[in-house]
Amino acid sequence: MSIIYQPSGKALEYSPLACNLVIGCSHGCKYCYCPSIMHTSQNDWRQKVYLRKNIFDQLQKEAERMRGDKREILLSFMTDCYQSEQVAEYTRTALKIFEANKLNVQVLTKNGKLASRDFPTLKRNNWKFGSTIIFRSEKLRAEWEPGAPPIEERIAAVKEAHGMGIYTWVSMEPVVDPYESLSIIDELKDYVTFWKVGKINHYPIVEKRIDWKKFLENVELALDGKAFYIKKDLEKYRG
Numbered sequence: 001m002s003i004i005y006q007p008s009g010k011a012l013e014y015s016p017l018a019c020n021l022v023i024g025c026s027h028g029c030k031y032c033y034c035p036s037i038m039h040t041s042q043n044d045w046r047q048k049v050y051l052r053k054n055i056f057d058q059l060q061k062e063a064e065r066m067r068g069d070k071r072e073i074l075l076s077f078m079t080d081c082y083q084s085e086q087v088a089e090y091t092r093t094a095l096k097i098f099e100a101n102k103l104n105v106q107v108l109t110k111n112g113k114l115a116s117r118d119f120p121t122l123k124r125n126n127w128k129f130g131s132t133i134i135f136r137s138e139k140l141r142a143e144w145e146p147g148a149p150p151i152e153e154r155i156a157a158v159k160e161a162h163g164m165g166i167y168t169w170v171s172m173e174p175v176v177d178p179y180e181s182l183s184i185i186d187e188l189k190d191y192v193t194f195w196k197v198g199k200i201n202h203y204p205i206v207e208k209r210i211d212w213k214k215f216l217e218n219v220e221l222a223l224d225g226k227a228f229y230i231k232k233d234l235e236k237y238r239g
């Protein structure tokens with residue numbers, strides 16, 4: 001199986017190519033779909049994080065074969081590429097391979113603090129920095145993303161990247177509380193180059209209590225004049 005792969009389905013709305021260096025993710029998000037895809041438990045997914053076998057040898061070969069390919073490679077859909085110091089080191093190694101082979105990368109993380117050490121690399125290569133931020137409330141963050149870094153750190157990292165002239169994007173998905181998501185737009189709209197906004201799926205209790213049409217209207221109002229993409233799941237609520 002290739003390390004750099006073409007995602008399928010909804011993930012293609014985010015990136016034409018992607019790469020996962022490790023299996024597992026210590027952030028332990030309540031809404032994470034990865035354990036079910038990988039046929040494992042939430043606990044094992046969170047606690048048994050390991051580097052994929054022979055990953056860097058294989059990545060080196062694939063990157064050389066793709067040398068100069070302009071399609072974006074997202075790190076990562078199935079894990080957080082800056083979830084810990086150790087995983088951040090793996091990511092740094094991969095970024096060096098991508099850079100040496102003139103490939104095009106975007107990172108997506110909830111750990112902006114660790115990612116910020118690679119901002120000079122992102123800046124030098126014109127790569128993108130993305131962060132998933134769906135709440136303003138730290139209480140909700142602790143409930144839904146118990147192992148992930150605080151919201152303040154993510155906000156600070158987006159502002160820092162923007163200040164360095166790096167293309168920044170925010171993934172606003174899943175949406176658990178529309179008010180919380182709109183608060184993030186309000187706080188960060190002058191620091192984010194591009195927004196990707198979706199809804200929540202596979203969580204009927206939350207999904208049913210939200211007026212998605214109203215949320216879509218409010219998002220478009222809040223992002224008037226800004227660059228954004230409404231994911232297909234939310235787009236279908238347009239009147």
Ligand code: SF4
Pocket residue numbers: 025026027028029031032033034077078079080110
């Ligand atoms: S950061 Fe992503 S991969 Fe990690 S637990 Fe949360 S949803 Fe899953």
